[in-house]
Amino acid sequence: MWLKRSAYRSPTSAALSETARPGVVEVLIARLPHAADLPLPSPATPGSAGYDLASAEDGDLAPLERKLFRTGFSIAVPDGYECQLRPRSGLALKHGITLPNTPATIDSDYRGELMVALVNLGTERFQVTRGMRIAQMIIARVERVKFHSVEVLPSTARGTGGFGSSGT
Numbered sequence: 001m002w003l004k005r006s007a008y009r010s011p012t013s014a015a016l017s018e019t020a021r022p023g024v025v026e027v028l029i030a031r032l033p034h035a036a037d038l039p040l041p042s043p044a045t046p047g048s049a050g051y052d053l054a055s056a057e058d059g060d061l062a063p064l065e066r067k068l069f070r071t072g073f074s075i076a077v078p079d080g081y082e083c084q085l086r087p088r089s090g091l092a093l094k095h096g097i098t099l100p101n102t103p104a105t106i107d108s109d110y111r112g113e114l115m116v117a118l119v120n121l122g123t124e125r126f127q128v129t130r131g132m133r134i135a136q137m138i139i140a141r142v143e144r145v146k147f148h149s150v151e152v153l154p155s156t157a158r159g160t161g162g163f164g165s166s167g168t
Contacts, residue, residue: 025078025081025139026078027075027076027077027078027083027139028075028076029041029073029074029075029076030073030074030075031072031073032056032072032073032074032113034056034057034070034072035056035071035072035073037131038054038056038071038072038073038130038131039054040073041053041073041137049136049138050086050136050137050138051136051137051138052088052133052135052136052137053071053073053085053114053116053133053134053135053136053137054071054130054131054132054133054134055069055070055071055116055128055129055130055131055132055134056069056070056071056072056130057069057070057128057130058127058128058129058130059127059128060125060126060127060128061097061118061119061120061125061126061128062120062125063096063120063121063122063123063124063125064119064120064121065119065120066100066117066118066119067117067118068115068116068117068118069115069116069117069118069128069134070113070115071113071114071115071116072113073113073114074111074112074113074114075106075114076108076111077106077107077108077110077139078108079108080108080141080142080144081108081139081140081141081142082105082106082107082108082139082140082142083105083106083114083137083138083139083140084103084104084105084106084137084138084139084140085099085102085103085104085106085114085116085135085136085137086099086102086103086104086135086136086137086138087099087102087135087136088133088134088135088136091134095120095122095124095126096120096121096122096123096126097118097119097120097121097122097126097134098118098119098121099116099117099118099119099135100117100118100119101117103138104116104117108142114137116134116135118134118135
């Protein structure tokens with residue numbers, strides 16, 4: 001659902017507010033012509049957090065190669081949210097296929113086609129086929145912050161220790 005009511009309400013936003021259920025974020029999705037036969041993003045099981053995204057094209061990835069794959073969909077993420085793209089665990093474990101910028105962020109003002117950057121960290125060439133589920137999509141709330149410049153930060157027990165300083 002669109003969380004903030006604006007002075008202008010298009011027929012589409014009015015329809016969304018009438019059908020929205022509490023706790024459900026409504027996201028507008030446009031199916032592009034080259035995705036006519038592809039399923040909408042959907043969770044694999046009732047308890048799945050991610051919505052599987054399929055590739056709209058065939059392609060292959062050599063070991064250590066990166067490539068961008070089209071999905072055939074564009075979305076309108078509500079203001080105050082982002083769309084995150086994440087790897088699918090089975091592809092990562094079995095074939096070394098992951099996203100090089102995970103989680104990838106799709107901002108609320110982006111309206112282009114969802115594209116998935118894949119990288120093959122495996123040792124064998126990997127074939128992506130049209131309709132193959134290649135990533136998961138999560139819609140997450142984004143908090144706005146205001147930064148305050150200071151000369152010194154408050155101290156903590158940890159201090160500046162990082163990169164393994166708290167144990168392995």
